[in-house]
Amino acid sequence: MKPRTLLTLLLVFLLGASYGCAKMGPDFAPPRAPDGGINTYQHIDGNKGPYDKKGRWWETFGDPKLNSLVEKAIAENYNIKKAAAKVLEVRALFTQTESSLYPSLDASGKAARRQVAAPALNRRYETYDLSLAASYEVDLWGRLQRATEAARADLLQAEENRLTVVQSIVAEVASAYLNVEALERRLEVAKRSIEAFRSSLELVEYRYERGLVSVLDLRQARRSLAQNLAVVPQLRLELGKQQQKLSILTGSYPKTEKARKQPDNYFPNLKPVPAGLPSELLLRRPDLRATLASLKALNARVGQAMAERFPKITLTGGFGYTSNALGDLFRPDSQIYNLSGGLMQSLFDAGALEARQKAAEARYEEGLADFAQKSLNAFSEVEGALLTRKELLEKRELTRQSLAEARATRDVAWKRYQHGLTDYLQVLDAQKTYFQVEDNLVLTEQAILTNRVTLHKVLGGDWGSDLNPNIQKAAD
Secondary structure, eight states: HHHHHHHHHHHHHHHHHHHTTTOOOOOOOOOOOOTOOOOOOOOOOOSSSSOOOTSSSSGGGGOHHHHHHHHHHHHHOHHHHHHHHHHHHHHHHHHHHGGGGGGGEEEEEEEEEEEEEEEEOOEEEEEEEEEEEEEEEEESHHHHHHHHHHHHHHHHHHHHHHHHHHHHHHHHHHHHHHHHHHHHHHHHHHHHHHHHHHHHHHHHHHHHTTTTSSSHHHHHHHHHHHHHHHHHHHHHHHHHHHHHHHHHHHSSOOOOOOOOOOOOTTOOOOOOOOOOOHHHHHHHOOOEEEEHHHHHHHHHHHHHHHHHHHHHHEEEEEEEESSSSSGGSSGGEEEEEEEEEEEEOOOOOHHHHHHHHHHHHHHHHHHHHHHHHHHHHHHHHHHHHHHHHHHHHHHHHHHHHHHHHHHHHHHHHHHHHHHTOHHHHHHHHHHHHHHHHHHHHHHHHHHHHHOOOHHHHHOOOOOOOOGGGGTTTOOO
């Protein structure tokens, strides 16, 4: 048989075997999320349109500093780089698994010289060999195809996990930046309260020196000033920690800066975010898509485990030349070739293969339950963010009203004290209440802005993958 004929027959057989095989196990069908047939979110606030995941949502805050921090984090954050490298690793593993679908071909060559030293056989022998060897497993039951299907799903899961990391990092950057701004505003409130209590103390000292008030008023004024002074170091500590966190998130050495002056009209009146339909949430959120990919891999491995219980058929073939003289190596009479097939079937394994299949089926059932639970958690996160926004907006309005009343109460108490119509304890209480309410307003508005970040996160918004082409290299 000619070598070309041998290789042609081998190739035809291999291709026929590949396309004629059947895959064991069920094909994957995405499960239905336990949404209870809900067509809209319960706490949607006004805008029921589709959610636009393509917009750079952080730009709605109108802060160039925040925009630059997000871009830097996407480009420099080491957790994002780690997740991208993980995708490259899983891609290599996928290629390794996929290669089992194709024949392997090895080439070998050998030259040898042998000297026989016996008196009657004092001769030198030379041999030359050049050969190609091919081997292939006929995937009649789809074991290798199911393994490749599982590896492909693993790759998809790794990519979705990378997007989830990007999502989390960008949300952390935005939240930390909003925390920094809120702490800077709270420091301004604390400094105003210190100035107010210091002015009060000066007046009390003046009246005490003239015998108009008792020493109790003086002690109370000094105590109140000391209490407000003690607040500043704690706020500076919290500010420094948030600044250091921002530095780390953007891939920089942790450092602190002095508090910036915040504008009075800092709070943006952001429009409600259209949340879209609950059924669309599963297609947007990368963590849920990663769970689906994991479930697909588990399903494929069920079929792989089933196929393991059937015979394995392997084909091997070789072709080459061998000769005692290098010049005669490629002569037709120096050709050697072989073609063989083998079959292997486990006859007794004490139930190991069956147990492996049942374990794979159980892992798939675990994956189904995990997907259902994560879906419910996702719906809960969206509903919770929508409910939080609605209640926080109402709380802000009530806090603003409370602040106006606290300011009026402080002014009245101060005037009455100056005219000797009330004691200083009421003045202290009114001042303390006013600055507490002002601090609470800052915290409430910070919570509203942070809730906006959370809402985009739980809705699966776009997280700036177009800002840095490098983070797409693992998916291209």
